[in-house]
Amino acid sequence: MSSPLILPYRNVLPTIDPSAYIADNATIIGDTHIAADVGVWFGCVVRGDVNEIRIGARTNIQDLTMIHCAERGQGTYLGKDITIGHSAVLHACSVEDGALIGIQACVMDDCIVEKGAMVAAGALLTPGKVVKAGEVWGGSPAKKLRDVNEGDRDFFAINLARYVSLAREYKAAQSAH
Numbered sequence: 331m332s333s334p335l336i337l338p339y340r341n342v343l344p345t346i347d348p349s350a351y352i353a354d355n356a357t358i359i360g361d362t363h364i365a366a367d368v369g370v371w372f373g374c375v376v377r378g379d380v381n382e383i384r385i386g387a388r389t390n391i392q393d394l395t396m397i398h399c400a401e402r403g404q405g406t407y408l409g410k411d412i413t414i415g416h417s418a419v420l421h422a423c424s425v426e427d428g429a430l431i432g433i434q435a436c437v438m439d440d441c442i443v444e445k446g447a448m449v450a451a452g453a454l455l456t457p458g459k460v461v462k463a464g465e466v467w468g469g470s471p472a473k474k475l476r477d478v479n480e481g482d483r484d485f486f487a488i489n490l491a492r493y494v495s496l497a498r499e500y501k502a503a504q505s506a507h
Contacts (some may be wrong), residue, residue: 334358334370339379351497351504365389365410369497378405386410390493391412391415413489415451423455426463430486438494441454446486462496 331489334352336344339360352358352376362378365387370376373394376383381399388442389412391397397414399405400422407424414420422439425431429443432451439457443449449462450468461467464478 332505342378344376344378349498349501351501353500354504361405367497369493369495369500371395381405381422384408386412388490388494390414390490390497392493395420398422409445411490413486413493416499428486429461430482430489432468445476446483448482448486450475 332354334354335357337359342361344358344362344365347366349366350364352370353372355372356370356374358376358489360378361382364385367388368385369390371391371393374391376397378399382405383397383399387406387410391409391414396412396481396498397420399407404422406420406422409427411428413430417434418431419436423437423441425443427443429445429449431437432449434451435449435453437449437455441455441459443445443461444463446464448466449455449461450466453468454470455472463491466475466478467473468475479489489503
């Protein structure tokens with residue numbers, strides 16, 4: 331069985347809470363902090379080499395996602411209870427608590443996705459955009475489509491709970507080997 335690739339950069343090693351699940355083929359580099367019950371799934375790259383990356387508790391980063399930061403400007407900051415869909419790209423941005431980033435969405439430099447907001451699947455959030463709390467943005471380039479509704483909030487909660495549970499199950503199996 332293989333193990334995740336955890337690499338220092340400039341003598342800084344990632345810090346990963348022991349309860350976090352990091353898939354066996356994920357790569358975590360440099361000044362990266364991963365909090366409790368986070369799931370970093372298969373094929374993800376979290377590259378805190380030229381700036382810092384912070385990932386809050388219970389956030390799930392689904393398969394093939396790339397998270398990086400900018401050398402000049404800000405790091406990448408993900409709050410708690412966030413879902414990042416498969417194959418998303420997050421670069422030098424901030425995503426606040428309870429937000430959802432859809433499958434294959436791209437969130438660029440200096441963007442802010444506020445609390446409980448959603449960036450739809452396939453969206454391109456161009457540099458400097460702010461998705462206000464409770465808004466849904468989509469398209470390429472992304473623009474506001476509507477406000478988050480009760481069905482969205484239910485989906486966020488169900489999906490988040492499912493991924494936290496799944497990460498714990500995978501973590502237990504990984505620890506057993």
